Amino acid sequence: MSAPTSRHPTILEVAREAGASKTSVSRYFGGERERLSPALRQRIGEAARKLGYRPNQIARGLKGGRSRLLGMLVADIRNSYSVAVMHGVEQACREQGYSLLVANTGNDPAQERTHLSLLASYRVEGLMINAAGQPTRELQAMAAQGLPLVLVDRWLEELEADRVGLDNALAVDMAIDHLSAQGYRHLLFLSEPVGLASPRQQRWQRFEQRLSEEPALDGERHDPALDGSAVGALLKAFLARAGRPAAVLCANGNVTLAATRALQALGLSLGEVGLLGIDELDWCSLVPPGITTLAQPTETIGRAAVQQLLARLDDGGAALPPRHTLFSPTLIARGSTRLPATDNDKETP
Amino acid sequence: MSAPTSRHPTILEVAREAGASKTSVSRYFGGERERLSPALRQRIGEAARKLGYRPNQIARGLKGGRSRLLGMLVADIRNSYSVAVMHGVEQACREQGYSLLVANTGNDPAQERTHLSLLASYRVEGLMINAAGQPTRELQAMAAQGLPLVLVDRWLEELEADRVGLDNALAVDMAIDHLSAQGYRHLLFLSEPVGLASPRQQRWQRFEQRLSEEPALDGERHDPALDGSAVGALLKAFLARAGRPAAVLCANGNVTLAATRALQALGLSLGEVGLLGIDELDWCSLVPPGITTLAQPTETIGRAAVQQLLARLDDGGAALPPRHTLFSPTLIARGSTRLPATDNDKETP
DNA sequence: GTCTCGAATGGGAACGTTCCCATACTAGAT
């Protein structure tokens, strides 16, 4: 009542001011300016400017069913990979005239369900999902209602939906090839708990497969919890067991961080024990002698997700089969995968 | 036409299914369940579940004027400080039953204006602003329309609005006190180009003030562009000029990154040349011997912003004076501000 | 038995758009 809110002007007020009808004003802002006579066009433009009119997206969304909103469900907004992808998504959205409604689930499956229905209630026109858990049922329901869905990075086996992400098998291949070429023979694959997260599963499996194919290499796989001292103990035991030259392949950025910490705590220098991480982080070049990484084209992945969504939106449910778009990582070789020259020939000390 | 979209059920369909009126269903979902008889309540609940009904927020927002949407304008979504604050914002929003519409301006003032009016067109109920440029005019207009505004971290002098952020003077004080206590005498304050960014200005000014008050200390201030080799050259020249023991105070995370790179390139070890950064980053403990930082309570800052916004929303424009909420940083002391024992007494070599 | 009151429920207008359809006018063809 006492609010000093000088209400938003409506289309009707602009029409009155311009001596036109609301239909004409609607056309003016709805991208049909060419249909208006130059005189009317000008009058409307002036009136709108004078009143500070801005079309109400809410009302617009109600009538037309076009909310011009795209939703993105992010497992962990503090994860730099997620943020980088989101950045690409955001840019692409803007370029296409959409806004982005972001929901962060904090890796909590319960939150995930809540947020999913929240996004639905805003009638987003499409949804990008970086799943924390397995909200398959909910997503199937949404897909059945005709909502375009794109799974980003992580996917759900039972869900027939478009997917965008890294070519995980290729990434592991590149990692192993590089480590092998650099002279490392004993490999430790280190992951966060694999669980149901598809990228972790894929990287994990590919590692096993490749190792079984390469007689010159041997290795182990582990997926410890990253908090606590498990990583350090694991590394120590592995190095004792495996001998040299040994290297650690980190399945994602968090693992790289934990492994680097652990190696430092053990007083081991990078390179002498090889270290290669999937995901490039801004500090990887900083820790001497630099950590070798496989960088994901995060921005591209984000843009691809939006593009895929809009393609679905366009073809109006032509029920094309799900499309999977995979991207290749880029190897950034640094000192952490360079064996010290002097140690060249003492294979197993 | 051919779309397999099995339309969202409406309140009317639920009402029909439950043998009730739309008003009752509206009450059921509008948080007035107690007003309904247990029998009716149950029938509506069942009908809604059966049809998979979900209130349409768009329609809801139109009639009631309550979009249940809060907007946040972020200068750079890839900046870990911004993301951390955003995380707090997002959590607080969720807890209060709001959703968050995020707009990233990529530090581009033009984008900023565009996004501001975009957010306005979705009729967000409040706006958190982490400004890239100086959209004072636009913000004044929005504030005049009764839209609650909170400036986060960066603020605009001419704009009378609530502010939430770090106590920058205190941060610089703590930094200088720590460096001084650790035995450093020659200080270099390094910032990104100060320009109009208020936190940079405040830190910059406080540094000058403090230095003029402390005869035991001397120092310089610089704000080079971070790309290119300017930082390295600057550091080298400063160290030659100033003598030892010298330390660098980095005004934010980006600077810390650049300075660390530059010191490494110069072959200088951390600690021998002191390094203290404002903003804690996850790699600061990794670079030997660890980088001393002043951590901001980012999560708290984000939550405070939302809280402030909702407070304004509640008092319905009681025109209270703008409120400024400042938070204290936490010092995390590491090796980069510990002088090597042997160098204790060669003040100026 | 009538009156009053409160609790439970429902009808209808309004929110600010879009979009279908009607109308008015101009110009050229007949």
Place this chain on the structure above:
DNA sequence: ATCTAGTATGGGAACGTTCCCATTCGAGAC
């Protein structure tokens, strides 16, 4: 002159809610 087609414009219904205002009904007071 009349008809046709096209262009510029406007009126009104609809989108799915909320919220104001009835209406109904039983219980207790008179």
